[in-house]
Amino acid sequence: MAKPRVERAPKFDPTKIDYEKIGKYIGKYDVTDAKGNYLHWDKLKWRVPKAEAIDIWSAVKFKRYMQMKPLALLGSTDEVFTYCIPHSVDSKLHRIVKLAGGSVAAIAGSKAPESLQSKFLVSSLIMEEAISSAQLEGASTTREVAKKMLEEERAPLDEDERMILNNYLLLKHAELTRDEPLTLDLILEFHRIATQGTTENNVVPGEFRESDDIYVSDSEEEIAYQPPPFKDLPERLNLLCKFANEDHSGDNGCEFLHPVIKAIILHFMIGYEHPFRDGNGRTARALFYWYMLKCDYDLFRYVSISKLLKDDPKGYGLSYLYTEKDQNDLTYFIDFQAEIILKAFEELQTYLESRSNEFQQVVKLLETTKYNLTLNFIQKDLIKKGAKEPGRIFTAKEVASSYDVSKNTARTHLNALCELKLFMNTKDGRKTLYLSPSDLIARLTKKNGSNRTSKIEKIPS
Structure with missing residues (x-):
């Protein structure tokens, strides 16, 4: 970029x-x-x-x-990184903490059990972040196609789809390893997951670059930034790991560093060190999420920063360059990222309200039918999707992935809808496909619910 x-x-x-x-x-x-x-x-x-x-x-x-705080991190010319917290940034941090301490269920306004709703939203929104992060790095696959690939767990068809799948697995791994200390091996594992099966810039998944021919160009194709020499990477990244693992809680006399600021700094430093031939941005953003989850900011599982970074690539690039071209003053990057996080929370609220409104429309419709007390949250949400897209095909694998349940549980939900004659099913080889009929709304509101057929002709293989 x-x-x-x-x-x-x-x-x-x-x-x-x-x-x-x-x-x-x-x-x-x-x-x-x-x-x-x-x-x-x-x-x-x-x-x-x-x-x-x-x-x-x-x-x-x-x-x-006079307000600067030095960090135990050095630039390529051995000048320390510093930052300050002006009133405007302090205000943003306060709002971020206030939002991050909220409840997803309260924002969404859904009557679904919070544990089930959280599983569903985590899966759905991690997909959004995975797609946006790949698109930020140049992947051209459309959001609709990419979402369907992740939901159905089908194999990627090209390198762009592979990048999206990798990002999805990377974010899952960041959450899984949240309680581990940061090590060179963990950084390499993040990168391996991010770049497995890709070839951009002759990247070697899970290995540091071994040359200094990597640089960031400006809009006029001249060198805007040259990262530190590759031979210094192990020492420099070990210093970064030490910084990440150090106690900055402010307890027992230790220095206090706001967790949001620390996560943003970790994000910046991977981009600054540029330790890999490709995939630095994806690894950096995963590290940001990893640290936020480590500090129990669980609501960050639901926010997508990459979409907003993709929408403002100039601002993202400038926030890096302003820091590098003003004596390693990280305040520029911290300020920009804090603003991005706030906007991400705003988008999260809009998204949740939209999903909740769609769900409540189905709930309201079901209240007038005999199915109101029969269907659970997942079944009602499947009906919502089916009503929105008549003829849509569902599989147990897709439903299991979307709602973070087992395939057997997903199959049970889908079969129940077929038994109620709200969905139809058919076989495609050994796989069972479930379809939302074009007259789904009519079926829901039909008083006797006596629709006859729940099977359709076999789809040719």
Whole structure:
């Protein structure tokens, strides 16, 4: 993904401050602008008088320096990474924590048992994130085709679909390993899952790059960023693992680092180190989710950041470059990612409300029929899907995947709908297919429910 061109910010040296030159600007300019924007030199220089730009920048940097917190992480030139938390970022963190502490059931407004609903939503939304993450990296498969592939658990047909399946398995693995410490082996395992069966940039799944011919280009195809030398990767990534595993709870006198900020930093550092020939972005985003789940921010299983990053690739690229081109100031990336997370929660709420409204429409319809007390949540949701898409074919495998239940349980739900003559079934070889009839709504509302046939002709193989 090509990144925009960015001018490197003038270097700020706290030991060489000319207070006489910047004094008159310190009271006028702050860490952010009046709207809370944490401006890089590349933007600030156009918003102030040209002749005073350098002195104004020095005044802003001085105020930022007074709030800076150093990290035990080094850039490629051995300059430490730092960050600060201006009021605008602090406000975003507060809202994120408030949202992340909420209940999915409350947001969705569904009457489904919370445990069952959570399983269903986790499966569905992990699919959304897996698809968006692959599309962010260039996969061209449509969302509808990709979702159906994951639901039916069919084998991918090409490398784009393989990338999506890999991402889905990667996010599942991130949740599975949430209680493990970060190690080089775990990072390599994340990457192996992310890139298995792909060939982009001659990637070797589960292995660090062994050359320095990898770089990030800008919009004019020139080198925008050159990652650290490959020979330094083991040492640098071990340092990152140490940082990830260190206690930053603030308890017993240790330093406090907000978990959301720490997860964002881990995301950034994989992109910065660029340890692999391909798949760095997917591995970085999986590591972000891994750490959020490790810190018991369970609601992050439901949010998709990749969709929003895909919608704003320029902002995503700039947030990396602003940090790299301003003395490793991570605040730019933290601020951008915090905004993305908030938008992801907004999208989650819209999505849940939509799904809940669709479900409640079916529930309302069923309340007037004899099936109201007969059907459970999964069966009602299958009817909702069938009513929305007459003629849709379901399989036990797809239903098991969508609702995170066993195939036998899925088959039981589908057979029950056939016995009630709401669905029809047929054989395709050894596989049983279940279809939603075009007159499903009529069948639901028919008083005697005496529809005769629940079988249709065999589909030719």
